[in-house]
Amino acid sequence: MPDPEETGTERDDRIDRLIVSRLRRSSLSVAEVRAILVEHGLDDAEVEEWLERYERLGYLDDRRLAEQLVHAHERRGRGSGALVHELGRRGIADELAREAADALDPEIEFEHALAVAERRARQLGGLERTVAERRLSAFLMRRGYGSQLVRRAVAIALDGAADGGGGADTRGS
Missing domain, CATH: 1.10.10 (Arc Repressor Mutant, subunit A)
Structure with missing residues (x-):
């Protein structure tokens, strides 16, 4: 929070050090920097000036x-x-x-989903097929994969697990 004894220049230096320090640790979005600036008591016009400056300098994109x-x-x-x-x-x-x-490559996304599904399918080996399908599908959906991709990966992974991991490669289907 702002220090009542702080001059405008001191405040600007403090805020600049704070933002640059956080940007060094990880990239931030414009919205995240906006929230930090608001949290430190800047008004809307000041926030927009700071954001414009950081975007111009290439710190925010x-x-x-x-x-x-x-x-x-x-x-x-x-x-x-x-x-x-x-x-x-x-x-x-x-x-x-x-x-x-x-921009995500659908085939790479599928390969990742399949790899995750195959690892998880080994843990579900003792379950009935329908239970394993439901659990594996829910697991992949929670990881952000779409339903069509999940159905494909689950079928291949569970078929491979049922074959002892040596099933036919049906990735292209």
Whole structure:
């Protein structure tokens, strides 16, 4: 919160150090920086000036942040639904979130979903097929994968688990 003894220059220096420090730790969205600035007592006009400055300097770029999060989600084995949720949570505009999700390679997303499903299917081996399908489908849906992709991955993973992991490769179907 603002210090009543603080001069305008001191306040600006403090806020600048705070924002730059947070940006060094991780990328932030425009909405996240806006929230920090508001939290520190800046009025709307001041907030817009700071945001404009950070965007001009290249510190803030929601499109670039969305692209970074696409790559992070691909590495973590999460689906496009989880990506869109994360982008929304971070205050990224819906249009940018949809563009980012569209940038995901559907085959890579499927390969990740299948790998996750195969690992999980081994844990469900003692269950009836319908129970295993339901549980595995719910697990993948919670990870942000779409229903059509989930159905495909679940069928292949459970068929492979039933074959002892040596089933035919039907990934292209």
